Amino acid sequence: DAGITQSPRHKVTETGTPVTLRCHQTENHRYMYWYRQDPGHGLRLIHYSYGVKDTDKGEVSDGYSVSRSKTEDFLLTLESATSSQTSVYFCATTGDTGELFFGEGSRLTVL
Amino acid sequence: GNSVTQMEGPVTLSEEAFLTINCTYTATGYPSLFWYVQYPGEGLQLLLKATKADDKGSNKGFEATYRKETTSFHLEKGSVQVSDSAVYFCALRDYGGSQGNLIFGKGTKLSVKP
Numbered sequence: 643d644a645g646i647t648q649s650p651r652h653k654v655t656e657t658g659t660p661v662t663l664r665c666h667q668t669e670n671h672r673y674m675y676w677y678r679q680d681p682g683h684g685l686r687l688i689h690y691s692y693g694v695k696d697t698d699k700g701e702v703s704d705g706y707s708v709s710r711s712k713t714e715d716f717l718l719t720l721e722s723a724t725s726s727q728t729s730v731y732f733c734a735t736t737g738d739t740g741e742l743f744f745g746e747g748s749r750l751t752v753l
Numbered sequence: 754g755n756s757v758t759q760m761e762g763p764v765t766l767s768e769e770a771f772l773t774i775n776c777t778y779t780a781t782g783y784p785s786l787f788w789y790v791q792y793p794g795e796g797l798q799l800l801l802k803a804t805k806a807d808d809k810g811s812n813k814g815f816e817a818t819y820r821k822e823t824t825s826f827h828l829e830k831g832s833v834q835v836s837d838s839a840v841y842f843c844a845l846r847d848y849g850g851s852q853g854n855l856i857f858g859k860g861t862k863l864s865v866k867p
Contacts, residue, residue: 646796682859683859684842684857684859684860685842685857685860686857687854690854700854732796732797734796740785740846741802742787742789742797742799742855744798745796746796747795747796
């Protein structure tokens, strides 16, 4: 258990509203990731961070931004949510072994 | 580019049946290979891994052997239980890549009936 907490765990919002998902870790891991999980697509990387204020895009970054002001927190923001962003979002971190540790997920529904 | 292809599900088995979930990969470097499992309502957790050719990863009765010649990492278990019902993801990390993140297959849902 890498001590990863995601919030909120469930959210329903309307198209066009901003949404921020938070990931908090207690393991002091350098790397943090945001994935989305959709049926038929598996997990796809949205953004990742390799240190405080160091972030980069993943495979499906359009419509998302991230920030990491502290080692333990990695925020994912949808500036203007769309129905195509309805998904389950997972935060993950990487330890020294290269293993990914996942949070329990945040289910977002955009109406 | 790097990719992972795993057999489509869902897979439905009776308890004590033999399980195989096929996984093949494409990679430019020398990847490490992983199997993750996701139980209902939870995040993914590492099931097993192998870091070089011919390595065998094993855990909880599951096994997978890293076959470089066939670019495969098939997951097997000799006798499945109802509690093994979950979604299984094959993944690779290519350390020659820019950030070394994991690339996942689409997942295979396993249902085990009593």
